[in-house]
Amino acid sequence: MFTSEAEKVSLPFQANTALSSPAGRPDFPVEKEVLEILEVASIRLGDSHGNAKRSITDAISFLAAKIQHAPELTSRKCAGATLSFRQVRRIREYIDQHIDQRIEVATLGFVVGRSTSHLSRLFKHTLGLAPHAYLTQRRIALACKLLGETDLAMCEIALRCGFSDQAHFSRSFRRSMGVNPTSWRRAIADNERAVTLEGPARRMNHEQRI
Incomplete structure (x- = not known):
């Protein structure tokens, strides 16, 4: 891996300088690979080049500590x-x-x-979901409320809910609810009529049983 004794000595100082820099994002797989390289280099140096060996040892300790605490740091970032x-x-x-x-x-x-x-x-x-999707969700929720509780025209509901025009409103509503606004309003009206008629019918059946 190393072509000369000089290259062996220069490696630890370069690696140590790069690792001490605050710039760049952590890349733990790469750090593990660098750690293995430094360990091999330390073994090859043997007892010579004392300063270089100490630098490599320091770099190994630094990387080992950083990798050990990596899961903890990552989980904190994700939690926040x-x-x-x-x-x-x-x-x-x-x-x-x-x-x-x-x-x-x-x-x-x-x-x-x-x-x-x-x-x-x-x-x-x-x-x-994305902010735009959430915004559309809020617009559609208001549209459903206005369709069920008011007699406002479709174009007026579209404007009140922030849609550029009635066509845009209809497309967005159908995409979200599966039906167009007119069908939705009709279904609500039919359901309310059914509930209104259901009450007297139940009372009549009850009286007949008595």
Whole structure:
């Protein structure tokens, strides 16, 4: 592996300098490979080149300690890679208060003090979906409420829920709910009529049995 005694001596100092640098991300498989190389180099040096051998020994100890604590550090990072309940609530409240407007992911990030890319990752880890998907989910939820509780026209519901137009609203609604908004409203009305008629029918059956 080494072509000369000089190369043997220079290796530990280069490796030690690189490992001491705070730049770069940890790559534990590579560190294990480097550790094996350093161990082999230490054996080959034998009792000569005392300073080089000490440098290699220090590098081995450094790498061994780092690898030993790697799972602990990784688990801590993963545990913290989520949005808190309070952050989710703030995002939801902001969306609901501005739901008739165009809302950018960058704006949601600003609400909780996160960058756009970081927020997207946290959203995935916390809620299992992207910010845009969550936003659409909130818009559709409001649309369902308005379809069932009001007689507003489809175009008005589309605007109140933040869709660019009725066609966009219909496509998004069908993609999420499996039916178009008109069919959804009709199904709700039919269900309410069935419930309204069911009460008197039950009373009549009860009176007949008596």
